[in-house]
Structure formats: structure tokens, C-alpha cells
Amino acid sequence: MADAIFRLDRIGVDYPTPAGTVTGLHDVSIDVPRTGITVFAGPSGSGKSTLLRVLGLFERPARGVLWFDGVDTGALRHSGRRALRREHLGLVFQNPAENLLDYLNVGDNLRAAAQSARRSCAPEEILARLGLGGTGDWHVSALSGGQQQRLAFGCAMARGSSVILADEPTSQLDEASADLVLDTLRSLAGQEFAVLVASHDDRLIDLGTRVARLRDGRLEGVEQR
Numbered sequence: 001m002a003d004a005i006f007r008l009d010r011i012g013v014d015y016p017t018p019a020g021t022v023t024g025l026h027d028v029s030i031d032v033p034r035t036g037i038t039v040f041a042g043p044s045g046s047g048k049s050t051l052l053r054v055l056g057l058f059e060r061p062a063r064g065v066l067w068f069d070g071v072d073t074g075a076l077r078h079s080g081r082r083a084l085r086r087e088h089l090g091l092v093f094q095n096p097a098e099n100l101l102d103y104l105n106v107g108d109n110l111r112a113a114a115q116s117a118r119r120s121c122a123p124e125e126i127l128a129r130l131g132l133g134g135t136g137d138w139h140v141s142a143l144s145g146g147q148q149q150r151l152a153f154g155c156a157m158a159r160g161s162s163v164i165l166a167d168e169p170t171s172q173l174d175e176a177s178a179d180l181v182l183d184t185l186r187s188l189a190g191q192e193f194a195v196l197v198a199s200h201d202d203r204l205i206d207l208g209t210r211v212a213r214l215r216d217g218r219l220e221g222v223e224q225r
């Protein structure tokens with residue numbers, strides 16, 4: 001793929017356990033496009049979270065090469081990986097509370113996210129894009145779980161992230177809140193981000209512009225839509 005933000009070549013991850021080595025990923029090779037929603041789908045234990053941790057530069061693979069925007073990330077030292085993460089990668093975890101600072105209001109969460117990437121941001125503009133206009137001075141706990149997840153995506157936008165990585169962003173939400181997250185993903189799909197999501201939620205998988213199916217740590221197939 002000419003315009004890939006990530007290129008993975010035979011990535012393998014091992015976990016040492018008391019019972020022996022568990023292989024989390026076996027020889028995963030895939031290109032991830034610079035825009036659109038790439039969904040990593042698969043049953044529990046298939047390697048989705050492991051793959052997102054590798055892509056988020058939290059986990060160094062035992063084997064294979066991971067390029068980010070043409071850079072071989074395996075050749076980077078810890079500080080280089082951290083800088084790349086800070087400048088380009090936004091993370092959204094499954095539990096809304098993990099994504100936000102509960103002692104700051106909504107607008108200050110966006111400002112803090114921007115500052116962590118040494119940027120400034122216009123909170124009201126981001127909130128309006130997310131359908132959260134007018135909530136800038138609200139306490140985070142006044143938002144529903146779905147709105148908090150929307151704000152977490154907003155924090156990634158405030159950081160200027162070119163890639164947003166989301167691990168099961170709907171799994172801890174009721175249906176109405178999950179709908180808010182799905183709407184947010186729909187609106188991000190046409191924008192300037194690569195959105196990478198791990199999920200086994202069929203409604204989220206349906207939104208994928210590229211769906212990579214994993215099973216037992218192996219890539220079973222990639223569907224371009």
C-alpha cells in the first residue's frame with residue numbers, strides 16, 4: 001500500500017508465563033492506511049489488544065519490523081518511541097475513567113491533552129465537532145459514559161494525533177452510550193486521522209473501512225470496504 005501510516009512485517013510477540021511462553025502474535029503482516037477506520041476484529045484472546053499495544057509503541061515485538069510513517073520503530077531508543085507516541089498517537093481505552101482526568105473540567109481535559117503534546121487547542125471548537133458544545137466548564141462526571149468516550153477522542157484530537165488507537169471503546173457502555181461512540185467514529189472516518197480500533201462489537205466492525213480478522217494471534221484475512 002503506497003500510503004500506509006503503519007507497515008507491519010511478520011510481527012511476533014511472546015509472553016513468558018510460569019507455564020511456558022505464550023505467543024500473543026504470530027507473523028502478523030499488514031499495512032494500515034493513513035485515513036479511515038481500521039478495525040482489528042476477533043474473539044477473546046485472538047491478539048487484538050496485543051496488536052494495539054505494539055502499534056501504540058508500548059510493546060516491543062520479539063520478531064518482525066514495525067514502520068511508522070517510514071520510520072523503523074525497532075531502531076528507536078525509548079526516548080524516540082516516547083516522542084513519536086507523544087506527537088502522533090492518541091489512545092482511547094475501554095474504560096472512560098481511564099481516559100480522562102477527573103479533577104479537571106471538560107475544557108481543561110482538552111487543554112491538558114494538548115499541553116502534553118506541547119500544543120495549544122481551541123476546546124470549544126473540538127467540543128462542537130463532537131456534539132459536546134457548551135460543556136467546557138462541566139465536571140467530567142456530569143457527562144454520560146458515551147460522552148466521556150467522545151471527550152477521550154477529543155483529547156486525541158487536541159493532542160494533534162494523526163493516529164487514534166481505541167481498544168474496545170464501546171465494551172463498557174450501555175447501548176445509548178455506545179451509539180454516541182459509534183457516531184463519533186462515523187464522523188472521524190472522513191477526517192484526517194487513521195482510526196485503529198480493536199473490537200468484537202459487530203456494529204463497530206461494520207463501520208470499518210478496513211477490517212483485519214485475528215484468530216489465535218494470527219491474521220486470518222483483511223477486508224477492504
Ligand SMILES: Nc1ncnc2c1ncn2[C@@H]1O[C@H](COP(=O)(O)OP(=O)(O)OP(=O)(O)O)[C@@H](O)[C@H]1O
Pocket residue numbers: 015016017022023024025042043044045046047048049050051217
Ligand atoms: N501480559 C500477558 N501475559 C501473558 N499472556 C498474555 C498477556 N497479554 C496477553 N496474553 C496472551 O496473548 C494472547 C492474546 O491476548 P490479547 O489480550 O491480545 O487478546 P484480545 O483479542 O485482545 O482478547 P480480549 O478481547 O479478551 O481482550 C492470549 O493468549 C493472551 O492470554
